[in-house]
Amino acid sequence: MNSNKVSIATKPLVYSAFRYIENKVWNALAEYIDNAVQSFKDHSDVLTNINPNNKLRVEINIDIDQDIITITDNAFGITNDNYDRAFELANIPLDRKGLNEFGMGMKVSSIWLSDLWTVKTKAYGETEAKTLVFDIHEVTKNQELELPVSLETANVNEHYTIVTLTKLSQNKPRSRQIPYVKKHLASIYSKYIRDGLLDLVVNDELLCDTQLQCLVAPYYRTPSGESTEWKKVINFEAPKYDEFGNQIGVYYAKGFIGILERMSTSVDNGILLFRRGRVIGSSYDEKYRPKVLCGEEGSPRYKRIYGELELDGFDVSFTKSSFQDDDEFSTFIEIMRDDLIKDKSLDIFGQAQNYTKPKSKAEKAKAAQQLVQTIADEIAKPIAIPSEPAESTAEVSSVDIPEVVSAEPTSESASAENASSSETIVIPSIETEVRPNATSTYKLVINGVSESTNKGLYSLICKPDGKYYATINLSNGFFSRFRECLSSDDNIKQLAYFIRNLVVTELLLIESGIRSATSFRNKFNQLFGLI
Structure with missing residues (x-):
């Protein structure tokens, strides 16, 4: 700056057009933070020496009632040498590798948000505030x-920039939007906040980076196996070509893709896309959720996949709301996905789609109680048995019930049994009646017990009191493999109908003097014990 005026060199009517560009409040406010972060990084050697805290602080105050927005930072300040560039539209900095690469952010955002704005700045080492x-x-x-610049004497050690927006435009945030703005800004600058470089304050609230919990669990195909942290480190690159097929660089992605501990439908799931340390077009609930990585919308995989990717080689829009070159970007993501699938050490996509979180003891007990009650209710209903041709049966001397044959426990089932022994579940007995016809009635007592993973699905015995006793083994491998059977009323009803028919069929065959009924159950249980 060589005088008390500064150039805003462009046709003034161009400024009016900026009011109508497609933008969002948090992206507009982010431009001021970008400038502060870049100023702080460019002069970190000086600022580190004079500020023991070694932190940049940006404060944003949005006062809807007073129709004013103020952005204050303690970065280096705008120097005399850099002052013209700061206010001339599209005066691109010599080093375009920073966050202020377009030379438009502050000007465009200020015009988009307000009719009247003021910038007061004091650079460290200078004697005047502008x-x-x-x-x-x-x-x-x-x-x-050109616009006039007011100068005032100031302490040489001071350093700050204060932007004040007044006469706010129709693009200004509404009161109900402010919590949303905070969440987006916290997401956009999550890396800088996490790394301790930035204190970002909005309306007196210090924004924090929320660390999501990654799933730590066994592989869904081996539920009794060792637990694994389901997070895949990404360090991937692919060649970048010009329109003539000549390689001109590389596209690069670094970060991770993982599985959430708890499913999310709109906020935590999805991928944050970073460039130069800040999020581009994928903050908070607008995360990147491509089908090739996250699967079908609404699927378990869609609700569980999350991650962070720092990208290089891609251009962004001047509002930093999206990446450019959509075709190349999509192709790069597909190639990265294929590379992930080839790596068999961690089946991220299979686990995200198929893993089911084990139920708590209370949840298991509630579902088991509902199952046993439903079986009892089904058995209590009158049974319509169709007539069938008479068949010769083996001569039976008695209807004693043989011992139930159990499958030999494998090492895996044995370890699972030991691990779950502390979660024994016993469901109170329910007595009901089996009425195969108008003249016959049999007493049946049903209960559920978590006995052993290598025991059968159910057992049936007739005691001296003349009653039959059926016990449903809630630890049978069936309930582990088909967990979804206990996840809804409809599924429980179908399972209850299946078990009810097995129990009643055996009971009626025993009453008919057919010994093979129990042999069938023994063999059936033998197979279920091996599930």
Whole structure:
């Protein structure tokens, strides 16, 4: 800056057009934070020496009632040498590898949000603070290409920038939006907040980075196996070509893709896409959820896949709301997905789709109680048995019940049995009646017990009191493999109908003097014990 004026060199009517670009409040506010972060990083050697805290602090105050937004930072400040560039539209910095690569952010955001804005800044080591006032109506009416700068003497050690937006436009945030704005900004700058570089305060609230819990569990195909943290480190690159097929660089992705401990439908699930340390177009509940990585919308995989990817080689829109080159971007993600699938060491997508979190003891007991009650209710209903041709049966001397044959426990089932022994579940007995016809009635007592993983699905005995006793083994492998059978009323009813028919069939065959009925159950249980 060589005088008490600063160039805003562009046709003033161009500024008016910025009011109508597609943008979001948090993206507009993020431009001020980007400038502060880049200023802090560019002068970190100096600021570290004078600030023991070694932290950038950005405070945003949104006062809807007073129609004013204030953004204050303690970065280096805008120096005299950099002042013209800061206010000339699209005056691109020499180093375009930072967060202020387009030279448009502060100007565009300020015009998008307000009719009148003021920038007061003091650079460290300089003796004057500078203040500029930009009134969009005056600039366009008078076709102004320069604006006056007010100077005042200041402490050489001070360093700050204060942007004040007044006469807010129709793009201003509404009161109900402010919590949403906070969450998006916390998400956009989560890395800087997490790394301790940035204190970001919005309306007196210090924003925090929320760390999501990654699933730690056995592989769904081996539920009794060792637990694994389901997080895959990503370090992937692919060649970048120009329109003539010549390689001009590489696309690069670094970060992780994992599985959430708890499913989410709209906030935690999905992937944060970073560029130069800040999120691009995928903050908070707008995370990146492509079908190739997250599966069908609404599926378990969609609700569980999450991650963070720092990308390089891709261009972004000047509002930093999206990545450019959609085709190349989509192709890169597909190639990365294929690379993940080839790696058999961690089946991220299979686990995300098929893993079911084990129920708590209370949840298991409630589902088991419902199952036993439903079986009893089904048995209590009159049974319509169709007539069938008479068949010769083996001569039976008695109807004693042989011992139930159990499958030999495998090492895996034995370890699972030991692990679950502390979660024994006993369901109170329910007495009901089996009425195969108008003249016959049999007493049946049903209960459920978590006996052993290598015992059969059920047992049936007739005691001296003349009653039959059926015990449903809630630890049978069937309930582990088909957990969904106990997850809804309809599934429980279907399972109850299946077990009811097995129990009643055996009971009626025993009453008919057919010994093979129990042999069938023994063999059936032998197979179920091996599930």
